[in-house]
Amino acid sequence: MRHLHFDCFIGISGDMTLAALIDLGVDAGELVSALSGLGHHIGIEPRKVSKSGIEATAVTVSADDHSGHEHHGETHGFHEGHDHDHDDHHHHHHGLSYTQCRDAVLAAGLSDRATERSLSILRCIGESEAHVHGSSLDAVHFHELGGVDTLIDVCGTAVALEMLGVESISAAPIPLSSGFVKCAHGNMPVPPPAVAKMVEGLPVRPVDVSGETVTPTGAAIIKGLADPIGEMPAMTVDRVAHGAGGRDLDPYPNLLRLFLGATDSYASLPRVTELTTQIDDSTPEIISHAAQRLMAAGALDVYLSPVTMKKGRSGVAITVVTAPAMAEEMGNLLMRETSTIGLRVQECRRMCLPREISQVETPFGGVEVKWVTLPDGSRRASPEYDDCARVADAKGVPLREVYETVVAALRSG
Numbered sequence: 001m002r003h004l005h006f007d008c009f010i011g012i013s014g015d016m017t018l019a020a021l022i023d024l025g026v027d028a029g030e031l032v033s034a035l036s037g038l039g040h041h042i043g044i045e046p047r048k049v050s051k052s053g054i055e056a057t058a059v060t061v062s063a064d065d066h067s068g069h070e071h072h073g074e075t076h077g078f079h080e081g082h083d084h085d086h087d088d089h090h091h092h093h094h095g096l097s098y099t100q101c102r103d104a105v106l107a108a109g110l111s112d113r114a115t116e117r118s119l120s121i122l123r124c125i126g127e128s129e130a131h132v133h134g135s136s137l138d139a140v141h142f143h144e145l146g147g148v149d150t151l152i153d154v155c156g157t158a159v160a161l162e163m164l165g166v167e168s169i170s171a172a173p174i175p176l177s178s179g180f181v182k183c184a185h186g187n188m189p190v191p192p193p194a195v196a197k198m199v200e201g202l203p204v205r206p207v208d209v210s211g212e213t214v215t216p217t218g219a220a221i222i223k224g225l226a227d228p229i230g231e232m233p234a235m236t237v238d239r240v241a242h243g244a245g246g247r248d249l250d251p252y253p254n255l256l257r258l259f260l261g262a263t264d265s266y267a268s269l270p271r272v273t274e275l276t277t278q279i280d281d282s283t284p285e286i287i288s289h290a291a292q293r294l295m296a297a298g299a300l301d302v303y304l305s306p307v308t309m310k311k312g313r314s315g316v317a318i319t320v321v322t323a324p325a326m327a328e329e330m331g332n333l334l335m336r337e338t339s340t341i342g343l344r345v346q347e348c349r350r351m352c353l354p355r356e357i358s359q360v361e362t363p364f365g366g367v368e369v370k371w372v373t374l375p376d377g378s379r380r381a382s383p384e385y386d387d388c389a390r391v392a393d394a395k396g397v398p399l400r401e402v403y404e405t406v407v408a409a410l411r412s413g
Helices: 014-023 028-034 098-106 112-133 147-163 193-198 216-225 284-296 324-337 385-395 399-412
Strands: 002-007 041-051 054-064 070-072 168-171 174-178 180-183 186-189 204-210 235-244 255-263 271-279 301-308 314-322 344-349 355-362 365-373 379-383
Touching (some): 014 028, 014 041, 014 054, 014 147, 014 216, 014 235, 014 255, 028 147, 041 147, 041 235, 054 147, 098 112, 098 147, 112 147, 112 193, 112 216, 147 216, 271 324, 284 324, 324 344, 355 399, 365 385, 365 399, 379 385, 379 399
Parallel strands (some): 002 168, 054 235
Antiparallel strands (some): 002 255, 054 070, 271 314, 271 344, 301 314, 355 365, 365 379
């Protein structure tokens, strides 16, 4: 599996990511052409620089907004364009709204995968900015990020990843510096509020640098695309690249390092946490209710298994599969809702087939089915229980009859 690891040992921004991806071999001209659907005259100009004796690529990003006003990457409120280069001679411009950026991505004519990755990054930025400013997601404006510049960084990253054939992404823990940064609303602590919100639940580590080292777009790229965030997975490295920020951080090289190579497909699977307990002193009603509460709270799966416990007592094993970030919440809920006094916790990896929901027409009307795509590219479908049960109740017919009707419709279709 083609894998990319972000080694953001000192920081990360949108333009540093673009620069590093170009350093890996992405053609800047082809990237500009692929982004033409954003509706702006875009410029991405790479150049070779040296940081602490390490050759790297830096980029200058610009865009014409059709009004004759040219935006440069350096004009971002958090100085997103040249990362940590806080130059005061660049002007500030009012950012686009999240909704405008989202609509621009959807209208840009990018591939499905590039669109999905772009929207994932953009949503991370939008949700954190909305929280910081007390706004709704649809209403928030990217005051601290030039909207057009952000689109170039976000979509450019997504398109470049596809050009490189990247299938999976991991990242080192996010490095957080200290100090203050000047932005549209005055002096803000570092990390900026939007970044601080974005790293909730993510592994971070401190770096001995005063000033901004992680920008909102940089943090969103990691949060929106990388899984796992932590140690670099075992992989065969094909290429290493460096993307440069604008400011010197002596004695540290102001660089983002990328490792591109191949991993075992199982090693790069997303991690999950399993919580397990056995209970022999709760009623079936309590256990069933606990399972429903766990699913409603966001568990990926909950299943029950009969077990024979010590002293020959019949019991139930409850297994909860959850995202690692929610393990503590799920464990507390399980201990609150049942009589358990302890849990076993283990980290696992999860392999899932791609799936989507659609409808088939039947004599009962439209009924949902789940399609999964197998590793060989073939597809199979199965009736969705909840929707079949809904139809059975509404029409007053046995659930079995609805299932059989849906299967027949799939075969004839």
